[in-house]
Amino acid sequence: MDDANAVEVAGVPTSTLNRIDLSGSDIQQSVSLLKQACLDSGFFYVINHIIGQDLMEEVFVQSRWFFGLPLSEKMKLLRNEKHRGRTPLLDEVLDAGNQIQGDYKEGYYIGAEVPEDDPDAQKPHFGPNLWPSEEILPRWRQTMEKFHS
Known part of the structure; x- marks a missing residue:
């Protein structure tokens, strides 16, 4: 790992992000740190007490494993009409x-699980x-459902 901010989480190299405590009284400091995160890395994420650091780390590990899969495996899960x-x-x-081309990012969308035979599934x-x-990603669904909830 040549990234100065990289660590290993569950054996997977992961870049760390600076933590920004939004509960502090110095609002200007928080705004400045948020701005810097957007400029330096292009994004930030918020950890609240409900989600917790451990779950966020697992979400990043699982995401890295998913997005690291061969393209043929990822293509089996293309976004559907829902x-x-x-x-x-x-x-x-x-x-x-x-823009003259699409965004340079991959994504994965989930929502509240609604069975196909549920009337709401038509919405x-x-x-x-x-x-x-x-078999491919044993903890992906469990982790993502927990994060989504």
């Missing part, structure tokens, strides 16, 4: 007025989630 599943690189466009964005097989 917006559940994987979005490939360049598939989504955030700013169509200023947009409702229905069953798409999950990688347990």
Whole structure:
């Protein structure tokens, strides 16, 4: 690992992010740290007391394993009409007025699990989630459902 901010979590190299405590009284300091996170890494995430650091670390580990799968495995889980599943690189466009190609990111969408035979499953964005097989990613579904809840 050549990243100065990298650590290993469950044997997987993972970049660390600085923690920003938004419960502090120095609002200007918090704003400054959030701005710097956006400028330095392009994103940040918030850990609250309900989710906790351990779950967030597991989400990052599981995500790294999923996005590290061979393309042939990830293509089996392409986002469906209910917006559940994987979005490939360049598939989504955030700013169509200023972009000539899609966003340089992959994503994975899940939502509240609704069985296909449930009347709500007919609504947009409702229905069953798409999950990688347990043989390929044994803890993916369990971790992501816990995080989503």
